[in-house]
Amino acid sequence: MKFFVQQIAVLFFLGLIALSCQEEIPIPEADFSLAISKSEASFTNLSHNADSYAWDFGDGAGSNEQSPKHIYKVPGNYTVTLKALGAGGESSKQQSLVIHKANTKAAFSYKLQDAGNVQLVNESLEAESFVWKIPELSISFVSKDTTIKFEYNGDYTIKLEAKGFGAVDSTKQQITILSGKDYPPVPDFSFEDKGGGKYKFNNLSKNATSYYWVFGDNIGKSTEENPEYVFPENGQYKVKMEVTGKGGIATKDTVINVTSSFTYYIYTLENKTSYSIFAYNNIPEHLMTILPKLSYLQGKKIRLEQNRKMALYLFSGMMKI
Template sequence: KLVVTNALGCVDTSVINDVVCGGMQPTVNFDATPVDACIDSDVSFTDMSSPYVDDWFWMYGDSTFGFSQNPEHEYVDTGSFDVTLTAFHHGCSYTFTKEDFIHTLAPKAKFTLERLCNNPYDIALESTSVGADEISWDFGDSGTSMDTSSMILTNYTYQDTGAYVITLVAHNFTTGCVDSAMVDYYITDPKAEFSFEVTEGCIPLTITPTNNSVFAQEYEWYSSNGSFSQTDIAQPAITFSEPGSYVEDIHLIITDINGCKDTLDYSGEIKANGVTTDFSATPPVGCQPTAVQFQDNSSSLFGNIVSWNWDIGNGLLTSTDQNPSYNFDTTGVFPVMLTVVDDWGCENTLNVPEAVSVTKPFAKFKGDTLGCTVMEMSFLNQSHGTGLTYEWDFGDGTIATDKNPTHEYLTEGIYTVCLTITDANGCTDVFCRNDYVTVANPIAGFASDTTSASCPPLIVNFENISQNATTYKWDFGDGSGSTSIENPIHVYTIPGVFDVTVIASSNAACQDTFTIENYISLDGPEGQFDFEMDSPCIPAEVMFYAESNDFYTYIWDFGDGMLDTTGFKMADTVAHQYVENFDVIPTLILVDNQGCSRSINSLDSIS
């Protein structure tokens, strides 16, 4: 008993009864009756071992065994045999052997049988009995008076097929024992026989022989040309997948229960008829719209085509004519399916997924429309189609074949551009853009309402007289920058003589520049000044120095509300004290004797 308790206090118990047994080695002995016996007689064995023995194991000496306490055993051959008994008590054992204990007495009846397949009713027998003083045969053919024999070697001829029991009885005069041997035997006369009810038809043609063979246990079918071989089937299916006339030598070999064979050879013509579906389309490729003529080219090996069923373009046209036609008015790749039947009833279908191709290319393009004679103009192809080739006519006598060409016109003018495309089927389309390209070189030019003044400011209205241009860039010569206004107004504030330039463009590649040197002349005082400051701390003393190109009145504006005016001179030096915190820009005003004044601002501020 095992008791198990876990950490939670749960308990389980397992009990196995008689798990350990203690045994004693037994005393072993036995006897048998009779110890001298004829073959196939029952020999009774008696256990004489200790009474507490619980298992027995007998070895009879003829490679057989037993496990009961007092067994019976039949010996099937002559000889002397050792007998061994092993007795057990709770696993403890002891073995005891009696040598040459049992003697089986002659005779032992045995014989061999030979059948001659070429004489299926004849058998040859030979007695191989042991210890036989006399033998007798019984051939089991009760219907004849010649059914017995006492010869060791004997032949017998049966009158009919059937199942027979052949018996050999052997006698030994000394022992008085008799033994017999029996064999169940079948007399057969195998005959291979078959025929074909169907020998022609449509592929796949399957023919099945009618098998009338007798006494066949195994079958082997084959053809002389190796096209067919099959075993273990009485009526095989023979299939001809390809059309043709087959002169077949078909053979059947049967084997009966005794291993004897018979063969039947069949020779005859088998016609496997087939229909070959074929057609042509003229033309197979074309341009929308296109008329296509279909020509049936089908054939039958042994018959004649008698019906046609066309499906053109997945239902665009169904026809039972032999050679129909159809006008394709849409583009695409069209399948064609033809089913034909011959006068044998054989049928075949051909489906060509891409039998007819109808195309219509679509030409289109866009490109640069305004250019000049030094510009390469680009054209973008927007055409649709398969396997396209291109021919561009730029209207100036030149041709290009690129998909997306560039072209440089050498002469100004207005040009019509045409694109001709051709697809893989030879179909074409032409697309023209009339008066599409204008080639004109820009010519820059300008005029103005005034070009000079004696005193700033000078306000000038410029008139743009450029040609073949869409954009403009002006430079007024006074460092004031540029403008893109077509007809600008510009104010000159600094005396001087100025060049004026306009750049006229039709695009980035086409432009012209027009400049008039010394076009603007503006008179008036010219001068400059500077200053020095020792310390920025107030009160701050600043010295101003000025000079001019002529005699002017100097008016100083110090930026802190204080002014200083000096007489008519070409240079001036003044001092000024700043007494408050300021960030000021001083200004010098020059005034000539005509009253024309000009203000000059300092480039730096005073802090």
């Protein structure tokens, strides 16, 4: 009987111990701290009584590491949740954080060197990638610092675009190249038919400082930039343009088919003897120098008529004009 009582006591004591042990299993306490550097957040796990963890970084990504790091792709406000799990159950904790965009500032300086070379020194702040552009050359390139060779002298615009986390900034500067070569002149022109054989020439040349025109009728020439010229009669004329610039001399010619010239007839009022000249809307200057030399017309009154059949000779004396 005594032995039986002792066994009961031992079992009761062991039960108390087991019950006591069950009551001592602690519940996990989730806790963490965080530090932010630009777009990266570092998490330090401060949880207690846990042996596994589940992180939710608030942007759709997560982790099961104890103390993870995470890079956010977009600036913004995020809520981070840590769930701590252990034998005693689970608990969770949330913290809010803000990922700021970079304070990106694009900046650069340049150094002019010999033979058209320019060293570009990137001085941008809080930027991760760069794009350089030179509109006049229709080029762009990606690099931090670089050296560019400009073949020809002139004014150029250099643009720099700097990209940082969630931010973009740009800047530009004008530079003048004097150590390269001069651009060769490029002759070009268009023309307008003004009627009556009169044409207006529009100069479209580049890199030129002086111009010389030959209108293809063995008479007309000009050094004007945008001349006007009246062709003496209908026909095809090869108009030649010669341009001169620091980079040399160049020419261009174009054939013009003139169909709108006028022919004027001059004859004396006394005897109606007539002759024709080639003209436009007024008597050409070179004919005004010829008329006084025609003895037949000296002292005569004359008048002009337009659009009669054209003749090439003076009918009295068969003198060519």
